[in-house]
Amino acid sequence: MDDGAAARAGMSFVERPDIADDDSDDGDGDDAEDHVIQPSDAVLLAAATEEDEHAVLLVHVYDAAAGSLYVHHDVTLPALPLCVAWMDVAPRRHDGGSAAPLASYAAVGTFEPGIEIWNLDVLDPLEPSAVLGGWAPGTAGGAGAGGKKKKKGGAAAVVEGSHSDAVIGLSWNATHRQVLASAGADEVVKVWDVTTQMCSATLTHHSDKVQSVAWHATEAAVLASAAYDGKLAILDVRAAAAAALLPLGADPECLIWDPHDGSRLMAGTEDGAVACWDVRKVGAPPLFRFAAHGEGVAGLSASPHHRGLLATASEDKTVRLWDASAAGGAAMPVLLAAKPMAVGRLFAVSFYPGTPFLLATGGSKGQVALWHTDDEPAVAARFLRGEAPAGAAAASANVGSSSSSSAAAAPAAAAEKAALKKAQQEEDDRVVAAIEGMAVDDGEAKKQKKHAKDGSKKHKKKKGKSG
Structure with a gap:
């Protein structure tokens, strides 16, 4: 793909990489075997959009033993994608008292109000297995050929419970597997039951376009x-009116819970900062807020295997690795490594749940890159051998705080510069691979951000910083 393609915030690893090939009987034995995804393979989803507005959902497989990353199959999408979430429940009713059988599906949010649910166990599907919400059939908003809205005049109607504008963020509930949350440009958050394909709750605690949603890993209702109203909200969906609203300080880009401490919530913002809150202390300032990048932090990922290992991805085209295990108060996360990922402006980042140090990111060149982060000496020393990071006193500056001294800032800048220089000199053949993850073209995310801020319905081409 050319520089006009991108990976948008929605890149998602598949936690159950045993996608079947329903068409395997049609091929010979060798071809059928090529389609089999092994349990040891890592599967990564990415939605990509090219200059001609052709959109696809890419199912990538990484064979670590062979060191190869390839597209297993792709799904043509009828509308421009903005976010992707994987889930293991089929969008249909399940009879009986037992748990719903395992499956492999991708929920895709687009510039349309409907959320498409695609079956990843099927090669070359012609249509989604289900659509949550969307335009009402036969109305002015219904999609015509190529997934473009028909314009017959009059107000476009959506089905009951649907978003009325673009779906910008998605989050699958790991505890109640049939539950999906969506964030909309219509200023609401919706909660869906994918087995009934019905909206079970519409949450109106925000006053501007909602960029991100994230379910708590163990507290199913949180x-x-x-x-873009500048607020971070924490709520129990059973009592949404009591939502706690915290100031972000800048427009949000991404949001994650700490997998090792359920009381900690982190957000990346367009000013390059990352902040962390203790949600038990509503009204208290962030535990820490630091300048992670000079441009927007489009992606955040905390390692599920190593407490404190944090990755940030930015519009400055780099991923940075931090030790946040001792962060809090005057102590800021310590920079361990930085790497230009060679895939353009970065829109998302994720550690792979099945491999402790494997990380993926997607960028504006329409590619994804993989990074075996344990190849970095500082990462290996800290998280494999338990050594204190060198230059721990040179933590990143605490944004808006007077506690950071120039003496600490100078070593931090020097360490960062050295890490970047080293990374730029190294060629890592394993790192760059074809994109995956969350894509809109390079200007697309900026267009959506503009759309989110001024309510414009137009899709104008413009130079974006990144996703």
Whole structure:
């Protein structure tokens, strides 16, 4: 793909990489075997959009033993994608008292109000297995050929319970597997039951476009959201009116819960900062807020295997690795490594749940890159051998705090510069691979951000900083 393609915030690893090939009987034995995804393979989803507005959902497979990353199959999408979430429940009713059988599906949010659910166990599907919400059939908003809205005049109607504008963020509930949350440009958060394909709750605690949503990993009813009203919200969806609203300080880009401490919530913002809150202390300032990048932090990922290992991805085209295990108060996360990923402006980042140090990121060149982060000496020393990071006193500056001294800032800048220089000199053949993850063209995310801020319905081409 050319520089006009991108990977948008929605890149998602598949936690159950045993996608079947329903068409395997049609090929010979060798071809059928090529389609089999092994349990040891890592599967990564990415939605990509090219200059001609052709959109696809890419299912990538990484064979670590062979060191190869390839597209297993792709799905043509009828509308421009903005976010992707993987889930293991089929969008249909399940009879009986037992748990719903395991499956492999991708929920895709687009510039349309409907959320498409695609079956990843099927090669070359012609249509989604289900659509949550969307335009009402036969109305002015219904999609015509190529997934473009028909314009017959009059107000476009959506089905009951649907978003009325673009779906910007998605989060799958790991505890109640049939539950999906969505963030909309219509200023609301919705909660869906994918087995009934019905909206079970519409949450109106924000006053501007909602950028991100994230379910708590273990508290099934706890949801966090971040919007362009400058607010971070934490709420129990059973009592949404009591949502706690915290100031973000800048427009949000991404939102994650700490997998090792359920009381900690982190957000990346367009000013390059990362902040962390203790949600038990509503009204208290962030535990820490630091300048992670000079441009927007479009992606955040905390390692599920190593407490404190944090990755940030930015519009400055780099991923940075931090030790946040001792961060809090005057102590800021310590920079361990930085790497230009060679895939353009970065829109998302994620550690792979099945491999402790494997990380993926997607960028504006329409590619994804993989990074075996344990190849970095500082990462290996800290998280494999338990050594204190060198230059721990040179933590990143605490944004808006007077506690950071120039003496600490200078070593931090020097360490960062040295890490970047080293990374730029190294060629890592394993790192760059074809994109995956969350894509809109290079200007697309900026267009959506503009759309989110001024409510414009137009899709204008413009130079974006990144996703």
